[in-house]
Amino acid sequence: MVTSLSSEQLIQLSEKTHFSSNEVRSRHESFLKDFPDGVISRKEFHDTYRQAFPGCQQNDVQRYAEYMFNAYDIDCDGEVDFVDYIRTLSVTERGTMDEKLKWAFSMYDINGDGQVSLKEATEFLTSVHRLRGNGDRESAERAARRIFRDLDINGDGLLSQSEFVVGAKNAPIVRDLLEGGGV
Structure with missing residues (x-):
């Protein structure tokens, strides 16, 4: 304190x-x-x-x-x-774009294990969509799948912080989705 x-x-x-x-x-x-x-x-x-x-x-x-x-x-x-x-x-x-994306990663990494699963991304995006009144779990799930499609470079079903940051910077549509999803 x-x-x-x-x-x-x-x-x-x-x-x-x-x-x-x-x-x-x-x-x-x-x-x-x-x-x-x-x-x-x-x-x-x-x-x-x-x-x-x-x-x-x-x-x-x-x-x-x-x-x-x-x-x-x-x-x-x-x-x-x-x-x-x-x-x-x-x-x-x-913050720089990298700093902001690393911070955004911490919101998506709900269990704090250093990786984001599709389930975590869906849960986070669902909460954002519901607060904004512009969607439901299905729309959040579609958005999460798009993020994973573009960012999960090694195809292991998990996003590392590096995949998240590099991918979001290199895929403007994903960056826009992330920014619209709570960054």
């Missing part, structure tokens, strides 16, 4: 992110206003998503929020502290 940042910590976070020390300090102050304990609990994270998607089925919101929580919880300690938060914002707001 980080409730105050030393000058050294500001410099370190600035070096590890795409933010200046002043931007890190400002984001930290805002973070603490919203989360005075210095962490976002799983429940608080889920509550934020429930408020953002009030018209959606709560179990759909819960599922999507869990995928997002896991992508934010970089150190896998069960909470999102400021370091997790600022590192994620750095990638999502200012």
